[in-house]
Every structure is written in structure tokens, then in C-alpha cells.
Amino acid sequence: MDLQKKYDQLREYDLKAELAGGKERIDKQHNSGKKTARERLMQLLDPGTFNEIDKLVTHHNHNFGMNEKKILGDGVVSGYGKINDRLVYVFAQDFTVFGGSLSRSNANKIIKVQNLALKMGAPLIGLNDSGGARIQEGVESLAGYADIFYNNVIASGVIPQISVILGPCAGGAVYSPALTDYIFMVNEKSHMFVTGPEVIKTVTHEEVTKEELGGAHTHSTKSGVAHFTGTDEEQVIMMVRELLSFIPSNNLEDPPLKSSIDPLDRKVEQLQNLVPADPNKPYNMHEIIQSVIDDNHFLEVQPDYARNIIVGFARFAGHPVGIVANQPAHLAGVLDINSSVKAARFVRFCDAFNLPLVTFVDVPGFLPGSTQEFGGIIKHGAKLLYAFSEATVPKITIITRKAYGGAYDVMSSKHIGGDMNFAYPTAEIAVMGPEGAINILYKNSLSEEQKVAAVEEYRANFANPYRAASLGYIDEIIQPEDTRIKIIGAIEMTRNKRKTNPPKKHGNIPL
Numbered sequence: 001m002d003l004q005k006k007y008d009q010l011r012e013y014d015l016k017a018e019l020a021g022g023k024e025r026i027d028k029q030h031n032s033g034k035k036t037a038r039e040r041l042m043q044l045l046d047p048g049t050f051n052e053i054d055k056l057v058t059h060h061n062h063n064f065g066m067n068e069k070k071i072l073g074d075g076v077v078s079g080y081g082k083i084n085d086r087l088v089y090v091f092a093q094d095f096t097v098f099g100g101s102l103s104r105s106n107a108n109k110i111i112k113v114q115n116l117a118l119k120m121g122a123p124l125i126g127l128n129d130s131g132g133a134r135i136q137e138g139v140e141s142l143a144g145y146a147d148i149f150y151n152n153v154i155a156s157g158v159i160p161q162i163s164v165i166l167g168p169c170a171g172g173a174v175y176s177p178a179l180t181d182y183i184f185m186v187n188e189k190s191h192m193f194v195t196g197p198e199v200i201k202t203v204t205h206e207e208v209t210k211e212e213l214g215g216a217h218t219h220s221t222k223s224g225v226a227h228f229t230g231t232d233e234e235q236v237i238m239m240v241r242e243l244l245s246f247i248p249s250n251n252l253e254d255p256p257l258k259s260s261i262d263p264l265d266r267k268v269e270q271l272q273n274l275v276p277a278d279p280n281k282p283y284n285m286h287e288i289i290q291s292v293i294d295d296n297h298f299l300e301v302q303p304d305y306a307r308n309i310i311v312g313f314a315r316f317a318g319h320p321v322g323i324v325a326n327q328p329a330h331l332a333g334v335l336d337i338n339s340s341v342k343a344a345r346f347v348r349f350c351d352a353f354n355l356p357l358v359t360f361v362d363v364p365g366f367l368p369g370s371t372q373e374f375g376g377i378i379k380h381g382a383k384l385l386y387a388f389s390e391a392t393v394p395k396i397t398i399i400t401r402k403a404y405g406g407a408y409d410v411m412s413s414k415h416i417g418g419d420m421n422f423a424y425p426t427a428e429i430a431v432m433g434p435e436g437a438i439n440i441l442y443k444n445s446l447s448e449e450q451k452v453a454a455v456e457e458y459r460a461n462f463a464n465p466y467r468a469a470s471l472g473y474i475d476e477i478i479q480p481e482d483t484r485i486k487i488i489g490a491i492e493m494t495r496n497k498r499k500t501n502p503p504k505k506h507g508n509i510p511l
């Protein structure tokens, strides 16, 4: 073969691999409102930075006439590239090739980029669009999944792992995304379930559509499986890029600095009037968060799930932080099972990836009731306590109003390692609210008039931040308008924090 023919042969192979399952299937993909694997990667990565690996890999299966059906790349496009000029590893399942199903060869390609990402200390992003295990391959496919799951676990807390669900994701296949740090879904296009509607109908006679069962809306509001959702693929992929701008490439790096022109000494005067004088009136904690962070820019995680707690990413003086905040505008900001688990997972992510935690507290306590107790609020609430306690990143806390009972301890209090604990003059730090306390102390022995007086006396003595401040449990009581200035000062002060917990194999978080 002469030289030119050799080069042409490679071009031909490249074109074949890029055509994947063929024009007809590509058209079908487009007609169903979805992009191809390669188109998705082009949008995700900085232009011209994608380097493909294993483009010519094929499967090695001979069952069901598969030896006649070999497609270069075998249903997944993998490699590396850049996002905002930083190295990332990627794989994108190609639905036009055997429905993006996972063969042994296909799994090996994913495993190769997982190993590279771990070795080089760079994030791994998986774009999922697959019919699951390659039926023709049987246990070899299951083995491939298990190897991927194992790598997900080993890489957890070392490199950020992101799963974007852009089509079906069923059976055990959902467990790789579930083991990664963040799951993104597209409304009405992505579906995740362990068993699909047909199996459910057969086993339990329950009738449910795949959208109800495992659509983006379900997983972002009911199950809490999805962290981010968007109306289309483009929006979701842009959100992935944005998320990465807040987080370091691995657990040994600091989060990336982003310069901001937002003044460091900016007072936020409207905060002087935000928290109502009446402790029973709600207000929107988002207004405090948005007004104090750099450029009002907040990337909220799980915004529609367990809305009584807010978690997400922001920056102060250009430094990324994780924000955790009770939301008095929803269920009075109470801690329940879902909000505890939501916040605990976020706190552990921030701790693993060196993001300081800024916690805003306005919490009336844990939600009472048999539903919560039967559901295990004891162990789920303990998750949040555990997560805040073990976190060694800088911890800055601002109590805006209520900090009652166990929830006071849990919400990054001084006692579990808060580095700087601030309170507004409106803060109420006590075992419980005045009405509840007086009812328990005096049962029914007081007249209405005496009760009102006792409540007032309790409020004056306990429902304020001054007792906690006199004991050193609050480092400083601040004017609300100084919140941004104080947080920036505390982040600056804690920048070189060095704290490690005693060496151990791992702790035993109450799961």
C-alpha cells in the first residue's frame, strides 16, 4: 500500500467512526429532540480542545450475529478536552450505536478515561444516553458496569464526577450516576429508574408513565436524585460548565479564583430591614444570600427539593464557597429528613473539595411528628450533624434569627467547629421558642395574662444572642448591613486553616 493510501485508510476509518450508527439513526436522534454524542461534546468543551481516545474500538461479541455488526467506537465517544481552559475527561454514550448500550469494549473505554481522570487529577463528565446493558453480551456487560461503579467509588472525593442524563438510563445503569457527585437532567428527555413502567405493571400492577416515574421533574422535586435540571440539552450543558467554574479539579487543589469588581467593603443597607421584628413572620433567605455574595451570582443545587434548606455555590472576593441556609419562607426553615440529607451531602462535597462553608441559620428546630420519627429523622438529622462536625474546611456561620434546640448545635455551631460564628441582633438562641418553653415550664397553671408576661420575660432573657455571646459561643454580633464585609474578613482570616481529623480507615456516618 502506498503512503497516500495508508493516510486515506485512516481518514476512512475516522469518517466511519464519526458516522456511527448511520444517517438514519442520527436523523432519528435529531427528530426526537436529541443531539448526537459528538455534537454534545462539541458544545460541552472549549472549541477545538477535544481529543478522542479509542475511536476505533469495536466489540468482540459473536452471539446473535453480532460479529457481522461492528461499529467503530462501539457506542461511546470518549477522551479529554478543556472547559474554561481546564482539563476534563469525558465520555458520551452514542444512542445511534446499539442504543448506546454498554458492551464489554464500551465499558473498557469508559474505564480508561476514569483511570486517566483519577491519575491526572481532573474532573470526569459522563453524558448518558443508553438502553443499558448490551443484551447480546450478558454477564460481560454486567461486569463492565460493576467495574465502572467500583471506579466511581474509588474516585469519589478525589476528583469531581458529573453525570448528565440526556436520554434513557434504566436498570442498574442508574447506579453509576448515583455514585457521582452531581446529576443533571433535561425536562421530558431524560429518564432514570431502577425498574421501568412495564416491569412495575407486571410486578405490582401499578400503572405509571416513565415521565412520572423517572423524569427530571420527579427526580428534582420528589426523589432528590437530580441536582440540576434544564429545559433542553444546551441549557443543561452550559450549567455543567458553570458548576465546574466553582470547583477545583481535584481534592488537592484550591477552588479556582474568579476576579470580581464587587467591592469588598460593600455594605448592604437593605438587610437592616429584611428580618422582620415579629419572629413569626417569614422572609426570603435568598434575599440575604443574593445581596451579600459577589455579583449576586448564586448557583443553587437542588432548588426544587426540600426547599426548607438552600444549598449552592457562590463567591466572596472571588473565592468560591458552599452556602447552606435554612429557608424561613418554606416550612419555617425547619429541619426534616429530606433537608438534612440534602444539606449533609452538600457539606461533605464542599469539605472533600476544599470549599469553605458559609452557613445562614434561621431554624425553629427539627420537624416534630410520627411521620418524621418513623422515617428516621434521628439518623437522617444525625447525617447533617456528622457532616458539619467532620468538615475541616473553614466554617463561617451567621445566625439571622432562630437557632433553637438541637438544630442550633447542628447548623455549624461553634461547638462543632465553627471558625467564626456571627449573629444578628435579631437572633434568638435557646432550647426552644418562648411559647413552647412557657407551656412546658408552667403546664396549665398560668392565666392567659400571666402566660403573656412569662413569654415576654423568657423572650427578654433567652430569645436573643447576648447570652450566647457572653459565653463566647457567638464570636461577634453584627449589624446585618455588614454581613458581606464580615464574611469576606472571616474567609480571609481562615484562608490558611490547617485542621485534620484523627487518622482512620473511615468514619461510620449514620446511613
Ligand code: HXC
Residues within 6 Å of the ligand: 025, 097, 098, 099, 100, 101, 130, 131, 132, 133, 134, 135, 136, 142, 145, 146, 168, 170, 171, 172, 173
Ligand atoms: C442492545 C439495544 C439495547 C440494549 C436498545 N438497543 N437497548 N441493543 N442492548 N440494552 C437497540 C435497539 O435494538 C435498537 O437497535 C436501538 O438500540 C434503538 O432502540 P429503540 O428501541 O429503537 O429506541 P427507542 O424506541 O427510543 O427505545 C429506547 C429504549 C428501548 C427505551 C432504551 O430500546 C429499551 O427499552 N431498551 C432496553 C432497555 C433495557 O431493558 N435494558 C436493560 C436494562 S437492565 P436498532 O438496530 O434497531 O437501531 C440493565 C442492567 C444494568 O441495564 C445492570 C448494571 C448492574
